[in-house]
Every structure is written in C-alpha cells, then in structure tokens.
Amino acid sequence: MNSTLNGVIRQVEGAILGKPQQIRLALACLIARGHLLIEDVPGVGKTTLAHVLSGTLGLQFSRIQFTSDLLPADILGISVFEREKNQFKFHPGPIFTQMLLADEINRATPKAQSALLEAMEEHQVTIEGVTRKLPAPFFVIATQNPSHQTGTYPLPESQLDRFLMRIQIGYPDEKAERSLLCGIDRREIIAGLTPQMDIADLLALQQRAKEVFVSEALLDYVQALLRHTRESESYAHGLSPRAGLALLSAARAWAMIDGRNAVIPEDVQNILPGVVSHRLPSASGQTAQQLIEAVAIP
Amino acid sequence: MNRQLIYVLVLSILIVTAPHAQHLPPWVSSFGAILLLWRSYLAYANRPLPKRPLLLAITVVAMCGILIEFHTLFGREVGIALLALLASLKLMEIKTRRDAMALIYLCCFTIITNFFYSQSLFTGLYLLITLLVVTVAWIHLYAPGSAFKARLKTAATMMLQAMPLTLILFVLFPRVEGPLWGLPQDAYAASGLDDMMSPGSLGRLILSDDVAFRVTYKSLVPRRDQMYWRGPVLWDFDGKTWTKGQTKHGIAPRFSDISQPVEYTVTLEPHNKNWLFALDVPDKVSVPARLTYDFQVISATPVHARLIYHARSELAYRANLQESDIQLERALQLPPGLNPRSLQLARSWREKSRHNIEIVQRALDYFHNQNFRYTLDPKPADSIDDFLFETRQGYCEHYASSFVFLMRAAGIPARVVTGYLGGEYNSVGNYYIVRQSDAHAWAEIWLEGAGWQRTDPTAAISPERVERGLSTVQMAALPLAGQIAWLHGLRMDWDALSYQWNQWVIGYNSERQFAYLSRFGLESLSLQTTYLVAAIGLILAAFALFMLRHLFKCKQDKIQAAWLKVCRKLDRRGLPRATHEGPADYAARVAAARPDLAFRIREIAGLYIALRYASSQTDHALFIRLASAFKA
Known part of the structure; x- marks a missing residue:
C-alpha cells in the first residue's frame, strides 16, 4: 500500500516541481475525505495540481469555470423534456464526478457557490425534489483568487468551513523555476500521466487513515491547541469542535502518508496551517506558525 | 516554575492560613508572611531561589522558635504553626510540578484544620472560597497557558461537579461518634455561665453578643416572663461570691400540680460544662441527663460540641412541698458578721409581719420604692449593705444576691438561680436566640405549702427587663437604635441561616443520619x-x-x-x-x-x-x- 502511495507522490512531484509540502497536504486532504481550497494568484499551478492529482489517482474528472453568470443548474444539472419519450429526462451536471475542479469559485455569485458547497457537505444533490447521490469518492478542489482582487464574491466563513484545508501554492523556488522554464510543457505532462492506483485502492487508503492511532498524549496536544485559540485574546473567536475533528483526520492522513500508524505532534503541526488558517479570523494577524509556537506540547 | 503559578500558590497559602493568624503567636504569622513576600519578590524580579543551606538554616530557626514557644512539637496549635511555616518554606524550594502538587495538597489539608476553631456558616463559605483558589492553582499546574478567568470558571465547574458526590458522602458516610472524630477538649473557646457568681461576673457576660442557644417552640410559646432558662443554682455565700456548694442530702425533686406543658428544641452552643438549659420545671429531655435535687438538668458528658435536644417543661408547678431540713438549713446560711444593716432591715420586717409572704412583698416593695435603679454600669458596691443603702444601682446579679441575703436574714429559705431570661425572636426562622447578654440571676424562696417559688427582684425595679428583654433596655440608651433597624433585620436573616446550618449540617450526627435514612424505608439497622x-x-x-x-x-x-x-x-x-x-x-x-x-x-x-x-x-x-x- 505504501508503495502505491509513494508512486503517486513521485509522479505528482515530477509534474509539480518544488512543492512537496503542498502535494502531500493535497493528498492528505483527499485521503481524509475532505475538500481542498487553493488560494493563490493566477498562474502558480492551481489547476495543474488538480489535473495531475486526478490523472495520477485515476479519478473521473470534471471542471467548472465559475463566472459571475453561473447558475446552480449549470453545476447540478437540469431536467429537459424529451419529445420522443414525452417525459422529462435529467441531464446530470458536471458535479456528478469523482474529482471536481471548481475554478475561481469566488467569481460566481453566492447562489451558485452555495449550490456547490451544499453538495460538498451532503455528498448528494436534490434537484426538483429528487435526491441523487454523488459518486464516491467525491473530492472538490476549488481555487480562488485572493479576495482583494476585483470582481470577486468572497466565501463567507461558514462556507469556508466546508473545506478541510485551504492551502497556498506560492511561487516556485529558483531551481524549480529554472527546470520549469527549461522543461517540457505541463499540458504534455498531464496528457502523459498514468493512473498509479484505482478507486478501490483509494477507498482502502481512506479507510486505513481512519484507523491511524491517536494517543491520549496527542489528544492533550490537540485540545491544548484548541483551548489556546479559544482563550487567547489574539483571536476573534476560537476553533470549533469541527475544526478539532478536521485537525485529527488530516493529521491521521498525514501520518499515514509519512508511513506511520500513529499520529505524532509533528503531523498536527504540518497540517495545522492548512486546516486552521481559513477558520481562524485573527485579530492581530496571528499566523498558524505563531499558534504552533504558542502552545507547548504536553 | 512559571511566575503566575507562584503568585497563585502564594495567594492560596495566604488565604488558607490567614484565619489561623488569630490563634498563632504573632511571630509565626509574620514569619510566614515574610517568606511569602520574599518568594513573591523572587518571582517578580525573576531571581534565583535561595540555596539549600540557607533554607535549612531558616527551617532550623523556625523549628527552634516553635519549640521555645510551645515546648513541644505535638498538639493542635503546634501542628498548625508547623503546617503554616512548612508550607511557606516549601514554596521557597519549589522546582518541579511534583513540588507544586505537594504544596497544593498541603493547602487542602490546612483548609480542614480551620474547622478545629470554627464550624460556622461563615467559616464554611470562606473555606469554600479558599478551596476554589487552591483548585485554580491546581488547574494552573496542568494548563499553564490558560487565562485566569477561564481557570476560575473551570475550578468552579469542577467544584460544582463534585457537589453531588459530596452530598451523597455527607448523607451516607457513617458518622462515627467518639475519639476518631472527636476534637480535643479545648477545641472550643467557650464562654458562658459559670457555677459561681461574684460581683461583675454576670456583668461581663451580659456584654457579650455570643449566642448561648437557640430555641424552637413546638406549638405553644410561653409568655416572655415565663422564659426563665434554669442554669446553675447557687447556695453558698461567703459575703462576695455565690457558689454551688456541696450536699450529700439531695433528694429527688417532686413536682405536684403541674400544668401548662411546653415542648421545645434547644440547639445549645458548646460551653464545656455539664449543665443543659431548660425552662422551669423540666419534665423530659431527649439526651442522657439527670435532674438534680435543685432542678438542674445535668448532662452525662460536658457539652464540647453543639448539642441539639428536645425537652418538655411544665410552666405551672409546685416544687418540693416537702423539703429536707438539711436543705432548708443550707438555704438559711449567712456569712457571720457581715452586712449588719441588711440584717437589721430584715429582722425589722420579720417583726412587723405575720406571714413569710408579707416579708417577701415588703422586700419587693423596698426595691420598688427606695429609688433603686437598673443599670449595667453601676457604681461598685463592696457589700450587700453598700448596695442596699448607698449605691442603689445595679443589675440582676446585685438584686438577686441582695434579695436572697435579705430573705435568709428574715428566716425564709432562699437560693440564687442563674440562667438566661427571654431571648430574641427571629421571625425569619421562627425561633428564639438566647445570647450571653440574656444571662440573668433570680431568686428562689421556699414557702411552707408552696414549695420552691421563683421570685425575680429585678422585675420589681425594671419590669421591662423581664417583659421585653434586655435589648429594649439598652436600645433606649442607644440614640441610633431606630436607624439601624435594617441592620438588625440583616442580622436576623444571617442568624436564621446559621441556625439552619447548625441544624442540618453541623448537627447531622449518627442519630440524625439513621433517622433520616429510615425515612427512606431503611428502618432496620442491619x-x-x-x-x-x-x-x-x-x-x-x-x-x-x-x-x-x-x-x-x-x-x-x-x-x-x-x-x-x-x-x-x-x-x-x-x-x-x-x-x-x-x-x-x-x-x-x-x-x-x-x-x-x-x-x-x-x-x-x-x-x-x-x-x-x-x-x-x-x-x-x-x-x-x-x-x-x-x-x-
């Protein structure tokens, strides 16, 4: 099982240069059955990452480009009257897929956004009174431009909470950038990707991640972190219990990717920035790293 | 160790030991305070702790001091002094979490020692607060990052959570009566009536506001002038002091023509003496006690702890219509050669009267008509003569003493009875508070065909003392009396609360425990x-x-x-x-x-x-x- 995981990581790292941390976070998010929000300026490889991941994991992929005139039906699907059969037939929207790339999600109106976000939470959609299950696994990678850019509808905090992680990709370092500039076109690379595992493997991985051991000592640490955000005056409000659960499931997935069957504090520290930064409105510009440094490991 | 933790620990030790300051020698308290101040300063200035040899030297000095002060290392006071000093010293060498833990346990233990001195509701509440502070320190030890407010909240929550278990244990845990839980005999510094009366002894008592006992009447409440709570009966007089005296010829009391029974419950504060208080004349008492030949109720053991008992008295009675000659003889004894003018006065009444009852009336009239004044602050009188003919001012003690003297001089057997009169009604809790200030002395005379009869000469001078209580006599002298009415109300509320506390918490002994459990059908002992x-x-x-x-x-x-x-x-x-x-x-x-x-x-x-x-x-x-x- 670890060899398949390593194969996945190797292939993705071959396509996305110099971003091992982000790749592992994205994978951990996927394995922890969470959705991923990537926030960064255009052109740093958000879309590429989504493409590469779906190609490598062998997931059915579709993409929605969010625009300000996007309607919920464009996402969920619509029933169309078929004259020959004299009845309505449901045409599923792009959401009926295993990996959905919701590109520039903050360009769409809140109405369209919430259609997607509700589906993400429930893993099912209800259209015209009929509830339809989404495929499993169902994984959303949403990208958004930093909200201060023009023409955006920032996601409200309650909606942000639906994403297990929010990560930034950032610019590549000198060396990675050089090989990026010299190397072959990313599109060709994506076209040449071969699936490194199948759906059954992925579901088994997700199940195994749930079974990674969490000790009392580690729970103490997670609770100390939660308590600190609630009691410290640096934050407008603390992390919710759901955020605590998110921390644990992400840390389990991370530990598994790291080849361990028990979570250690370092796992929590690695996934913490991704998991908490969008849930923690900080009054004084506290970064996740500052949170880590403020809380002693018990 | 984190600075904040030190502060919380200093605060814990301070408030836990503070009540002990009133029993400990001042130097022990100051010693402890200096150590605490020093430690706070070290924490504040972030300075290193003192070295081991220095600490050892301080410890030795403290031990020597205690040895010199108490001449022993055992006993209650010494134990508490040691606890307080060692807790402060421990703080000086605190390095690990374990040290802090030990200190917190020490604080918890010290909290309990406060109950050696007082078990009042106020003490209970205070110690609850100290427990809260100690718990905050405890939590700090495990969650050093949290804010003080949050810790306070957690501590309060924990204490609330502990409440059900505490209550269950309180109700169910067997009360062992005896040496295991018994406190040393000097556990309570008690004040109260003595079995002797010398000039001023009652006067000192009357100035005290301490509660002597509280009474709940079952149904019928006697008139105020019937609320004579009988204490020690005094027979022997040496010219200054009345004492109980001794007799081998006491006979069991015989009451006849009894009526007007009244039932009541007394919650007696510990006074370290054997006698219990009952209204004249006692009929039944719920605790082991006997009735003496002079109608006192004497308990089998001294009252070292608060005692609750039920009793029944008969307010109308004739006592000992037949009295032994030896007792009557005792009741006529006078110190030879003293107070000639009083003797003279009594003899003149004897000659002028045909019946004993006339003499009594003459004596009472004398007090009433001769410009006697009731005051708690009289001019000192050296003798009965001095009082009867010169100063003519005093309170119950003087009147009872001189009245009995006059009766004896006139040939009527008489004795002094001390006890309490009346009490203050608490409308909040529907009971009477009898304070030390209600202490009273009156006379009892024996008349042929009537037996022993209570005669209160004070009533002849100051009827309101008998009818409305001493406080009204005092109030009249107090100009602010009216304005402090609300304060008085508050005091009544508090006393009612304390009464319930005594009844239900302190007074919950094994007897009550079984009585309570039997209500739930747990009747048989097994x-x-x-x-x-x-x-x-x-x-x-x-x-x-x-x-x-x-x-x-x-x-x-x-x-x-x-x-x-x-x-x-x-x-x-x-x-x-x-x-x-x-x-x-x-x-x-x-x-x-x-x-x-x-x-x-x-x-x-x-x-x-x-x-x-x-x-x-x-x-x-x-x-x-x-x-x-x-x-x-």
Whole structure:
C-alpha cells in the first residue's frame, strides 16, 4: 500500500516541481475525505495540481469555470423534456464526478457557490425534489483568487468551513523555476500521466487513515491547541469542535502518508496551517506558525 | 516554575492560613508572611531561589522558635504553626510540578484544620472560597497557558461537579461518634455561665453578643416572663461570691400540680460544662441527663460540641412541698458578721409581719420604692449593705444576691438561680436566640405549702427587663437604635441561616443520619448498614478505578519525565528544545547539530514516540534505561 502511495507522490512531484509540502497536504486532504481550497494568484499551478492529482489517482474528472453568470443548474444539472419519450429526462451536471475542479469559485455569485458547497457537505444533490447521490469518492478542489482582487464574491466563513484545508501554492523556488522554464510543457505532462492506483485502492487508503492511532498524549496536544485559540485574546473567536475533528483526520492522513500508524505532534503541526488558517479570523494577524509556537506540547 | 503559578500558590497559602493568624503567636504569622513576600519578590524580579543551606538554616530557626514557644512539637496549635511555616518554606524550594502538587495538597489539608476553631456558616463559605483558589492553582499546574478567568470558571465547574458526590458522602458516610472524630477538649473557646457568681461576673457576660442557644417552640410559646432558662443554682455565700456548694442530702425533686406543658428544641452552643438549659420545671429531655435535687438538668458528658435536644417543661408547678431540713438549713446560711444593716432591715420586717409572704412583698416593695435603679454600669458596691443603702444601682446579679441575703436574714429559705431570661425572636426562622447578654440571676424562696417559688427582684425595679428583654433596655440608651433597624433585620436573616446550618449540617450526627435514612424505608439497622456498606463500597470502587487510571498515568509521567531529562541534558549542551517542538523534529535537529549523538537520539526519540503516541506495547523500561544513560 505504501508503495502505491509513494508512486503517486513521485509522479505528482515530477509534474509539480518544488512543492512537496503542498502535494502531500493535497493528498492528505483527499485521503481524509475532505475538500481542498487553493488560494493563490493566477498562474502558480492551481489547476495543474488538480489535473495531475486526478490523472495520477485515476479519478473521473470534471471542471467548472465559475463566472459571475453561473447558475446552480449549470453545476447540478437540469431536467429537459424529451419529445420522443414525452417525459422529462435529467441531464446530470458536471458535479456528478469523482474529482471536481471548481475554478475561481469566488467569481460566481453566492447562489451558485452555495449550490456547490451544499453538495460538498451532503455528498448528494436534490434537484426538483429528487435526491441523487454523488459518486464516491467525491473530492472538490476549488481555487480562488485572493479576495482583494476585483470582481470577486468572497466565501463567507461558514462556507469556508466546508473545506478541510485551504492551502497556498506560492511561487516556485529558483531551481524549480529554472527546470520549469527549461522543461517540457505541463499540458504534455498531464496528457502523459498514468493512473498509479484505482478507486478501490483509494477507498482502502481512506479507510486505513481512519484507523491511524491517536494517543491520549496527542489528544492533550490537540485540545491544548484548541483551548489556546479559544482563550487567547489574539483571536476573534476560537476553533470549533469541527475544526478539532478536521485537525485529527488530516493529521491521521498525514501520518499515514509519512508511513506511520500513529499520529505524532509533528503531523498536527504540518497540517495545522492548512486546516486552521481559513477558520481562524485573527485579530492581530496571528499566523498558524505563531499558534504552533504558542502552545507547548504536553 | 512559571511566575503566575507562584503568585497563585502564594495567594492560596495566604488565604488558607490567614484565619489561623488569630490563634498563632504573632511571630509565626509574620514569619510566614515574610517568606511569602520574599518568594513573591523572587518571582517578580525573576531571581534565583535561595540555596539549600540557607533554607535549612531558616527551617532550623523556625523549628527552634516553635519549640521555645510551645515546648513541644505535638498538639493542635503546634501542628498548625508547623503546617503554616512548612508550607511557606516549601514554596521557597519549589522546582518541579511534583513540588507544586505537594504544596497544593498541603493547602487542602490546612483548609480542614480551620474547622478545629470554627464550624460556622461563615467559616464554611470562606473555606469554600479558599478551596476554589487552591483548585485554580491546581488547574494552573496542568494548563499553564490558560487565562485566569477561564481557570476560575473551570475550578468552579469542577467544584460544582463534585457537589453531588459530596452530598451523597455527607448523607451516607457513617458518622462515627467518639475519639476518631472527636476534637480535643479545648477545641472550643467557650464562654458562658459559670457555677459561681461574684460581683461583675454576670456583668461581663451580659456584654457579650455570643449566642448561648437557640430555641424552637413546638406549638405553644410561653409568655416572655415565663422564659426563665434554669442554669446553675447557687447556695453558698461567703459575703462576695455565690457558689454551688456541696450536699450529700439531695433528694429527688417532686413536682405536684403541674400544668401548662411546653415542648421545645434547644440547639445549645458548646460551653464545656455539664449543665443543659431548660425552662422551669423540666419534665423530659431527649439526651442522657439527670435532674438534680435543685432542678438542674445535668448532662452525662460536658457539652464540647453543639448539642441539639428536645425537652418538655411544665410552666405551672409546685416544687418540693416537702423539703429536707438539711436543705432548708443550707438555704438559711449567712456569712457571720457581715452586712449588719441588711440584717437589721430584715429582722425589722420579720417583726412587723405575720406571714413569710408579707416579708417577701415588703422586700419587693423596698426595691420598688427606695429609688433603686437598673443599670449595667453601676457604681461598685463592696457589700450587700453598700448596695442596699448607698449605691442603689445595679443589675440582676446585685438584686438577686441582695434579695436572697435579705430573705435568709428574715428566716425564709432562699437560693440564687442563674440562667438566661427571654431571648430574641427571629421571625425569619421562627425561633428564639438566647445570647450571653440574656444571662440573668433570680431568686428562689421556699414557702411552707408552696414549695420552691421563683421570685425575680429585678422585675420589681425594671419590669421591662423581664417583659421585653434586655435589648429594649439598652436600645433606649442607644440614640441610633431606630436607624439601624435594617441592620438588625440583616442580622436576623444571617442568624436564621446559621441556625439552619447548625441544624442540618453541623448537627447531622449518627442519630440524625439513621433517622433520616429510615425515612427512606431503611428502618432496620442491619438493612441500613447493608445500604451504607454498599454505598461506601461503590464509592470506594469508583475511587479505586480512578486510582488505577492514575497508575497508568504515572507510567506515562515516568516516560515523559525521562524524555524531559534527555531534553535537559541536551539543553545544557546548547541544544534546548522549544516547548512546541515535537520529538521527531527535535531529534532531527539534534542529529544535524551533533552527528555523534545522531544514532542515540534517534533511537530514544523513536522509543519515546512509540511509547507516548503509538498503540504498540513497547517496553518502557528500555526507554527509561536508555534515557537515563544518555550523555550529551
């Protein structure tokens, strides 16, 4: 099982240069059955990452480009009257897929956004009174431009909470950038990707991640972190219990990717920035790293 | 140790030992206070703790001081002095969490010692607050990062959560009466009536506001002028002092023509004497006691703890219509050669009267008509003569004493009875408070065909003292009396609360426990015992489980301690671990900085991670061995 995981990581790292941390976070998010929000300026490889991941994991992929005139039906699907059969037939929207790339999600109106976000939470959609299950696994990678850019509808905090992680990709370092500039076109690379595992493997991985051991000592640490955000005056409000659960499931997935069957504090520290930064409105510009440094490991 | 923790600990010790300051020698209190101040300063200025030899010297000095002061190292006061001093000293050498823990336990223990001196509601509330503060310190030990407010909240929550168990234990835990829980005889500094009366002895008592006892009447409440609570009866007079005297010829009292029964419950404050108080004349008492030949109720054991008893008295009675000649003779004894003018006066009444009853009336008239004045602050009178013919001012003690003297001089057997009169009605709790200030002395004379009869000469001078109570007499002299009415109301409320506290908390003894449990159908003793044992068994089992969990925790603590030791060793070599740094990260950093240690530290960190964070049963002994053998 670890060899398949390593194969996945190797292939993705071959396509996305110099971003091992982000790749592992994205994978951990996927394995922890969470959705991923990537926030960064255009052109740093958000879309590429989504493409590469779906190609490598062998997931059915579709993409929605969010625009300000996007309607919920464009996402969920619509029933169309078929004259020959004299009845309505449901045409599923792009959401009926295993990996959905919701590109520039903050360009769409809140109405369209919430259609997607509700589906993400429930893993099912209800259209015209009929509830339809989404495929499993169902994984959303949403990208958004930093909200201060023009023409955006920032996601409200309650909606942000639906994403297990929010990560930034950032610019590549000198060396990675050089090989990026010299190397072959990313599109060709994506076209040449071969699936490194199948759906059954992925579901088994997700199940195994749930079974990674969490000790009392580690729970103490997670609770100390939660308590600190609630009691410290640096934050407008603390992390919710759901955020605590998110921390644990992400840390389990991370530990598994790291080849361990028990979570250690370092796992929590690695996934913490991704998991908490969008849930923690900080009054004084506290970064996740500052949170880590403020809380002693018990 | 974190500075805030030190402050909380200093505060804990301070408020826990503060009430003891009133019993301990001043130097002990100041010594402790100086230590606490010193420690606070060290924490504030972030200075190192004093060295061991210095601490040892301070300890020795303190011990010597205590030895010199008390001449022993055993006993209640000494124990408390030692506790207070050692707690402050422990704070001076506090380094680890374990030290702090020990100190917190010490504080908890010291909290209990406060009950040696007072078990009032106020003390209870105060100690509850101290417990809260100590709990805050305790929580601080485990969650040093949290804010004070949050900790206070947690502590309060914990105490609230502990409440049900406390209540169950309070109700169910067997009350053992006897030496196990018994307090030393001097446990209560009690004031109260004595079995003698010398000039001013009652006067001192009357100035005291302390509660003597509280009374609830069952149905019928007697008139105020019937509320004579009988205490020691005094027979012998030496010219100054009345004493009980001794007799071998006491006969069992015989009451006839009794009527007007009244039932009541008395909650008697401890006075370290044998006598109980009852209205004249007592008929039944619920606790083991006997009735003496002069109608006193004497308990089998001195009243060292608050005592609740039910009693019945007959307000109308004839007592000892037949009295032994020896007793009558005793009741006529006068010190020879003293107070000639009084003797003269009594004899003149004797000559002028045909019946004894006339003499009594003449005496009362004399007090009423001769310009006697009732005052709590009289001019001192040296003798009965002096009082009757010169000063003519005084209070119950003077009137009772001189009246009995006059009666005896006139040939009527008489004796002085001390006790309490009246009491203050508390409308909040529907009971009467009898204070030391209600102490009273009156006379009893024996008349042929009527037996012993109560005669209160004070009533002849100041009827309102008898009818409305002493406080009204005093109030009249107090100009502010009206304005402090609300204060008085508050005081009544508080007293009612204290009364309930005494009734239900302090007074909950084994007898009441069984009575209470039998209400739930646990009537037979064996069944009760079964339930009690079962309940205690359950509690003990829960405790044992808790302790087992604690044992597991201890193993975890050992592992953690060994790991922290390794970190400290590396710290000394310039590789400190940040508090937020996980073991894997730290091991990697150490390995990079010190390639010679790389193997060792990786091995130790690996074992530590396996023991602390993984589910596998790794051998923790190996880890502890490796960790303690580790050399940086």
